[in-house]
Amino acid sequence: MSWLFAALLSVTVIAVAMTCVAYLTWIERKIAARFQNRIGPYFVGYPHGWLQPLADVAKLIVKEDITPRDVDRVLYNLAPVLAVVPALLGFAFIPFLPGWAVVVHPYSMLFFLAFASLTLLGVFAAGWSSNNKYALISSLRMVAMLVSYEIPLLLALMVPALMAGSFNLVEIVEFQRGLPFLLYPGIGQVSFAIFFIATLAESNKSPFDLIEAESELIAAYNVEYTGMKFALFYAGEYAHTFAISGLAATVFLGGYLGPAFLPGPVWLVLKMLAVFVLVLWVRWSFLRLRIDHALALNWKILFPLSLVNLLVAAWWVVTRGAA
Amino acid sequence: MASLGSTIFGSFNAMGTTFRNFFRRATTIQYPKVQRPIPRQWRGGTFALTIDPATNEENCIGCRLCEYICPSQIIHVTLRKGDKRENGVGATYADEFTLDFEACMQCELCVQVCPTDAIVMTRSLADCTYTREGLFLSKERLLDHGRTLIERPDDTSFATGTRLREWTAASRGVQKGNDEGAPA
Numbered sequence: 382m383s384w385l386f387a388a389l390l391s392v393t394v395i396a397v398a399m400t401c402v403a404y405l406t407w408i409e410r411k412i413a414a415r416f417q418n419r420i421g422p423y424f425v426g427y428p429h430g431w432l433q434p435l436a437d438v439a440k441l442i443v444k445e446d447i448t449p450r451d452v453d454r455v456l457y458n459l460a461p462v463l464a465v466v467p468a469l470l471g472f473a474f475i476p477f478l479p480g481w482a483v484v485v486h487p488y489s490m491l492f493f494l495a496f497a498s499l500t501l502l503g504v505f506a507a508g509w510s511s512n513n514k515y516a517l518i519s520s521l522r523m524v525a526m527l528v529s530y531e532i533p534l535l536l537a538l539m540v541p542a543l544m545a546g547s548f549n550l551v552e553i554v555e556f557q558r559g560l561p562f563l564l565y566p567g568i569g570q571v572s573f574a575i576f577f578i579a580t581l582a583e584s585n586k587s588p589f590d591l592i593e594a595e596s597e598l599i600a601a602y603n604v605e606y607t608g609m610k611f612a613l614f615y616a617g618e619y620a621h622t623f624a625i626s627g628l629a630a631t632v633f634l635g636g637y638l639g640p641a642f643l644p645g646p647v648w649l650v651l652k653m654l655a656v657f658v659l660v661l662w663v664r665w666s667f668l669r670l671r672i673d674h675a676l677a678l679n680w681k682i683l684f685p686l687s688l689v690n691l692l693v694a695a696w697w698v699v700t701r702g703a704a
Numbered sequence: 705m706a707s708l709g710s711t712i713f714g715s716f717n718a719m720g721t722t723f724r725n726f727f728r729r730a731t732t733i734q735y736p737k738v739q740r741p742i743p744r745q746w747r748g749g750t751f752a753l754t755i756d757p758a759t760n761e762e763n764c765i766g767c768r769l770c771e772y773i774c775p776s777q778i779i780h781v782t783l784r785k786g787d788k789r790e791n792g793v794g795a796t797y798a799d800e801f802t803l804d805f806e807a808c809m810q811c812e813l814c815v816q817v818c819p820t821d822a823i824v825m826t827r828s829l830a831d832c833t834y835t836r837e838g839l840f841l842s843k844e845r846l847l848d849h850g851r852t853l854i855e856r857p858d859d860t861s862f863a864t865g866t867r868l869r870e871w872t873a874a875s876r877g878v879q880k881g882n883d884e885g886a887p888a
Contacts, residue, residue: 412726415725416725418725418728418729419730420730420732420733423734424734663719665722666719667715682708
């Protein structure tokens with residue numbers, strides 16, 4: 382019956398994740414409004430716009446779906462799906478309790494990262510098939526950013542994997558049991574900082590949202606999309622950010638571990654939300670970097686720093702024999 | 705590397721600024737439900753021709769001063785001689801009085817020159833319409849606004865011809881009460 386369990390769990394996870402993604406837009410709008418001394422959504426769902434996401438979804442569904450004449454139809458229609466599915470697949474590997482993940486696998490962290498990177502495919506397919514120079518440039522920027530920032534991201538994630546001696550997310554969480562908040566002494570914080578910056582760059586959040594630089598590129602790779610397909614890209618983006626927040630919460634913040642007055646999954650979701658709010662905080666605090674500055678930051682600072690950090694972590698593991 | 709340090713410092717500084725603003729009160733309001741009080745000397749409203757509440761007669765004497773001073777040339781008045789008013793304001797009337805609010809630039813000069821405080825601006829947010837005709841204020845509409853001003857005195861703008869002339873006279877050092885045109 383383990384397949385039935387996995388199926389039920391996956392349906393639950395997808396339903397919860399998609400609802401979360403819808404409400405993340407509401408959270409983002411409310412928090413963005415607070416950062417700008419505004420109120421944000423208010424009237425739809427009276428006290429504080431609780432029903433705004435539902436209204437948005439209803440609106441997007443009834444919107445006209447335009448397919449431009451000169452697009453590559455197959456890729457054009459496939460791209461929104463390609464953008465959402467890998468992001469949702471990421472949730473499959475996050476353990477909600479020991480053994481409570483949709484996919485329990487000894488290399489779950491690697492699988493997660495592989496699927497997280499696949500989001501790129503949808504974006505690039507959209508940019509390429511749209512037959513629009515702005516969309517194409519935007520998706521090329523996305524590729525440049527992702528190829529660059531993937532390296533410090535992976536090197537930063539190698540540190541917890543190295544210390545826990547495993548790529549299994551459950552084991553990495555269990556390794557953090559008894560460790561002080563925000564992980565391993567010294568090395569972990571640097572690793573988390575690198576990971577966080579690289580995450581911002583990978584999920585195209587400000588200050589690295591170069592792919593949607595309105596002044597240069599109109600909007601982004603999704604210029605030619607309308608209605609629900611357009612919304613799927615947004616859902617994919619939020620799902621991706623939330624999944625990466627889940628990875629950060631699992632690998633660095635102790636995942637489902639927490640004081641016993643709340644159950645493990647609640648702790649995990651709270652930590653994910655905390656990371657998400659941190660992303661928003663950064664987003665509304667900084668200006669967009671120029672593309673060469675963004676790449677220089679990666680190659681000149683983050684990449685060497687993450688290498689040094691990994692070496693220090695390896696030295697720590699060897700001397701302490703933690704693995 | 706000095707620039708790297710200042711970059712990091714600046715980053716935390718920026719995040720501190722947004723953090724402080726996060727806990728500040730919202731400066732926006734939910735407009736249709738909550739409305740800010742309109743300032744006393746508000747000059748953004750629409751126009752009204754006032755009516756003397758005692759005798760229920762219009763104050764306009766059709767002198768056409770507002771028509772002459774209007775920089776946008778949107779006021780048109782035709783004069784009619786008639787019987788003397790009960791309140792003794794005068795024996796002339798505006799037969800037609802039209803104000804094309806569409807081109808009005810809210811300079812308030814017409815209010816300033818009006819000898820009988822007949823034309824005033826209202827202290828309400830300007831009416832929005834979907835047509836150009838909706839912004840064309842005929843005499844009937846202006847008098848309608850005047851009747852609502854009797855019911856809601858709070859909507860009357862502070863500025864009337866008399867008050868504005870007193871202000872400008874005071875700032876020029878002219879003694880009060882010099883102005884012959886102002887009614888008692």
